[in-house]
Amino acid sequence: MLRLAATFVQLLALTRVCLAYTDALSELHARTISPSVASSTTYDYIIVGGGQAGLVIANRLTEDASKTVLVVEHGYLDTNPAQEDPSSATAYKQHLLYNLTSTPQTGLNGRSGLTVFAAAVVGGGSTINGMMLDRGAPEDYDNWSKLGNPGWSFKKLLPYFKKATHLALPDPAILKEFNITWDLSAYGSKDTPIEVSYPSYQYPAVKVQYQGMIEAGVQPQKEGALNAYALFWFPGALTKKEVKRSYAVSGYYRPVADRKNLHLLTGYRVNEILFNRFKRATGITFQARDTPAGENVQTAKAKREIVLTSGFLHTPQILQRSGIGPAALLREANIPVLVDLPGVGANLQDHAVGSTNFQFNTDIIPNPGSLTSNETFKAWADELWATNRTGPRSITVGNVGSWLPLPLLAQDDYKSIVATIKSQNVSELLPSTYDKTLIAGYKIQRNLIASSYSRNTFGAIELPFSGRGSSSLSLEHPLSRGTIRLNTTDIYAEPLVDYNTFVNPIDPLVIAKSVKFVRKWQSTPAMQQLSPVEVAPGADLQTDEQLVASLRDSAGPTTxxxxxxxxxxxxLHGGVVDEKLRVYGVSGLSIGDVSTIPLIPGSHTCSTVYAIAEHAAELIKKRTAGW
Known part of the structure; x- marks a missing residue:
């Protein structure tokens, strides 16, 4: 009876949510424009990509009612209310993603067909992700500044992080039981667009795992948003009251969608950026995304600036199609070279990931598996969610983890690993298409990573936990570098993606060291109460060499x-944009998205993209203010 009542209440509540959500989305759909409007209007700004960064910049630029903005997005507005529920954090729907796979990965024993994750929906990666809104460590962003980018240190970026997000405090009972800590100085005021919060439930084994981390030598932090290394709690991108995804659509677009000076065109692909004879960007060409190349191509014009926010995948592709990129590649594709810029599509980084799995023979009940194995617990969880959106179903992917420094992972030999990094012949480890500027820039990156690897304030591996026996081990600062390059036989097809994962042998070695750390963690007195038994990669794999070989067969190239x-x-160091995000060699064109990052931070990238986009909008406003 309890189960039937819970199901009825849940269905009733879901019906109400769906109706309200559908009404809201219908209004948003009604506000999108037709291609004829876009092509017949001259805008102050055109934003190429209505993903996460594009919506942030559009919001800020249209604060001035006298300035007009067109946003062109390949994807559509999502209309599924479930996409705003916590469960969407682990349910990636294919229709919201581009459909492509990587080239064969030599460092992964030639494995091919590996999924490339790139969002094809309004709101981009903030619409479809795990809702972990953590930041990198201060050293991550300080290294950006050291690469020749004044104004991009952690201290300089912190105001933009705060401008985007505010924290809703956790429920008193949860914070007391699990000792959740925070520092409100890391966040903005309550009127900022993105709310982050903690769920109303945590599994009891999390306390055991947390204590085990401390016993394994990991130092707890008070606030991960200010000190994102070692052990800390982090909030998720969820509103506390409604327990719904807080993302670029809800925070930056929906509240301003009725601005008369903001136009959103969905379902259209931008083909090229147009330039005048002075190499100034003046407009774009675009066409419906599902039509053959060259069919019904239209043009939109911009007076002040064009801003590329099409992500790591399509921002470089659009630049290359527009004649900006490696000259040899452009000539092979029969594209006239406007600017020979070798860095376009180079420097690709992602967090490669390995894993371990332990079976808990004396696991605490309830645990994450109880939602499928225990009917009573499932009925209780469903009733809580249906009646007041609390309980286990308010959890996304977890809210606590360790960002493990190399000196902890490899106490006996981290110095020799760092020495090896510094002595490597980088030309043998980088893609053959990299020119001398990219090699020079990479050497500077390499030296910064090597230096940071020597310290305890720089996480080499991300190890989140949520009461499960399985662990993902994400390599936070890869030394390998990949490429995004045009398909020269069809420049409007998806580009060729080569992660180049594990080509630098230090990368799988660092993950191998983290596998050994997991074993140490599982053997702590705290963890022994769960009676952990290793299932994967297997206790018979003991040496670094054995673990590296296993990782080449099993690790993924991307998170x-x-x-x-x-x-x-x-x-001169292979850059594509300067510290003001202006594309080299042309004018009137800037980039404001994840592709501008020079070194990947030791965090999920969503929070960092908000800060980049907020900063980009401010830079654009300042340089075009007098026009």
Missing amino acids: AHGCCTAAMSPR
Whole structure:
């Protein structure tokens, strides 16, 4: 009877939510424009990509009612209310993603057909992700500044992080039981667009795992948003009251969608950026995304600036199609070279990921598996969710983890690993298409990573936990570098993606060290109460060499954190944009998305993209203020 009542209440509540959500989305759909409007209007700004960064910049630029903005997005507005529920954090729907796979990965024993994660929906990666809104460590962003990008240190970026997000405090009972800590100085005021919060439930084994981490030598932090290394709690991108996804659509677009000076065109692909004879960007060509190349191509014009926010995948592709990129590649594709810029599509980074799995023979009940194995617990969880949106179903992917420094992972030999990094012949480890500027820039990156690897304030591996016996081990600062390059036989097809995962042998070695750390963690007195038994990779794999070999067969090249393919760095070091995010060699064109990152931060990228986009909008406003 309890189960039937819970189901009825849940269905009734879901019906109400669906109706309200559908009404809201219908209004948003009604406000999108037709291609004829876009092509017949001259705008102040055109934003190429209505993903996460594009919506942030559009919101800020249209604060001035006298300035007009067109946003062109390949995807559509999502209309599924479930996409705003916590469960969507682990349910990636294919229709919201581009459909492509990587080239064969030599560092992964030639494996091919590996999924490339890139969002094809309004709101981009904020619409379809795990809702982990953590930041990198201060050292991550300080390294950006050291690459020749003044104004991009952690201290300089912190105001933009705060401008985007505010924290809703956790429920008193949960914070007391699990000792959740925070520092409100890391966040903005309550009127900022994105709310982050903690769920109303945590599984009891999380306390055991947390204590085990401390016993394994990991230092707890008070606030991960200020000190994102070692052990800390982090909030998720969820509103506390409604327990719904807080993302670029809800925070930046929906509240301003009725602005007369903001136009959103969905379902259209931008083909090229147009330039005048002075190499100034003046407009774009675009066409319906599902039509053959060259069919019904239209043009939109911009007076002030065109801003690329098409992500790590398509920002470099659009630049290359527009004649900006490696000259040899453009000539092979029969594209006239406007600017020979080798860094376009280079410097690709992502968080490669390995895993371990332990069976808990004396697991605490309830645990995450109880939602499927225990009917009474499932009925209780369903009733809580249906009646007041609390309980286990308010959890996304978890809210606590460790960002493990190399000196902890490899106490006996981290110095020799760092020495090896510094002595490597990088030309042998980088893609053959990299020119001398990219090699020079990479050497500077390499030295910064090597230096940071020597310290305890720089997480080498991300290890989140949520009461399960399985662990993902994400490599936070890869030394390998990949490429995004046009398909020269069909430039309007999806580009060729080569992560180049594990080509640098240090990368799988660092993950191998983290596998050994997991074993240490599982053997702590705290964890022994769960009676953990290793299932994978298997206790018979003991040496670094054995673990590395296993990782080449099993690790993934991506955690959907692709970035860095139009990097902010000096042009002589392979950069694509300067510290003000302006594309080298042309005028009137800037980039404001994840592709501008020079070194991937040790975090999920969503929070960092908000800060980049907020900063980009401010830079654009300042340089065009007098026009």
